[in-house]
Amino acid sequence: MLKLEPTIKKGLQATGRRMTRTRQAVLALLQRTRQPLSATEIFDQLHQEKVAIDLVTVYRTVHVLKELGLLVQLDLHQEGLSRYELKEGRKHHHHIRCQICGQIVDLLLCPLKKVTKLIEQQTQFIVDDHTLEFTGLCPECQ
Numbered sequence: 001m002l003k004l005e006p007t008i009k010k011g012l013q014a015t016g017r018r019m020t021r022t023r024q025a026v027l028a029l030l031q032r033t034r035q036p037l038s039a040t041e042i043f044d045q046l047h048q049e050k051v052a053i054d055l056v057t058v059y060r061t062v063h064v065l066k067e068l069g070l071l072v073q074l075d076l077h078q079e080g081l082s083r084y085e086l087k088e089g090r091k092h093h094h095h096i097r098c099q100i101c102g103q104i105v106d107l108l109l110c111p112l113k114k115v116t117k118l119i120e121q122q123t124q125f126i127v128d129d130h131t132l133e134f135t136g137l138c139p140e141c142q
Contacts (some may be wrong), residue, residue, distance in 0.1 A: 004085060008060070012068065017064070017068065020058055021088060022053055022058075022061050023061055023064070023065060023073055023087050025046055025049075025051050025053065026042055026046070026062065026065065027063050027065070027070065027086070027101070029042060029045055029046060029049075029108035030042075030071070030085060030086045033045075034079065034085075034106075035085070035104055035134065036083035036084060036085040036104055037083055037084060037085075038081050038082065038083050038084075039055065039059050039062055039082070039084070040081075041083075042058050042062070042084070043055045043058045044059070045093075046070065049093065053078075062084050065084075066084065068085060070086065070087055070088060071084045071085065071086060071087060072084065072085050072086075072087045073116055074095065074131075075131075076095070076097055076104075083104070091108070092110055093106050093107055093108050093109070093110065094106075094107045094109075094131070094132045094133065095107060095133060095134070096133075096134040096136060097133065097134070097135050097136075098135075098136065098137055098141055099135050099136065099137060099139060099141075100137060100141040100142050101140065103138045103140075104116045105138075107134070110132075111132075112130060112132060116130065
C-alpha cells in the first residue's frame with residue numbers, strides 16, 4: 001500500500017475527492033518506478049500486476065490526479081505522447097531520453113534559472129513554467 005504524504009491526503013480532501021483503489025494503484029506505481037510513464041505503460045504494468053483496470057479508467061485517473069496537482073504531465077517532443085510522474089516531494093527538474101531504447105533519466109538541476117530572470121526582465125512577463133528536453137544515447141545503447 002502507498003504511504004501517502006500528508007499534502008496528498010489534504011489535497012484530495014480539500015477537493016472532496018476520495019482515494020479510490022485506482023488512484024491508489026496509479027500513485028503507487030509511479031512512486032515505485034520513479035520514471036515518467038505513459039497512460040498505456042501504466043495500464044500495461046497494472047494489468048501485469050493483476051489490477052482490474054481498463055485503459056479509459058487510467059486516462060481518467062491521470063487526468064484527475066493531474067488536475068489535483070499530484071501528477072506532472074510531460075510531453076516529450078519526439079515521442080508524441082504524454083507521460084506522467086509524481087509531483088509530490090520532487091523539485092523542478094528536466095529529463096534526458098535515450099533515442100534508441102527510450103530510457104528517461106531525471107536531471108536534478110535546472111540550468112535555466114538565470115536565463116528565466118533575464119527573460120522576465122526583458123519582457124516583463126512572469127515566467128511560471130518552462131521545459132527543457134535533452135536526448136542522446138544511454139550507456140547501454142552507445
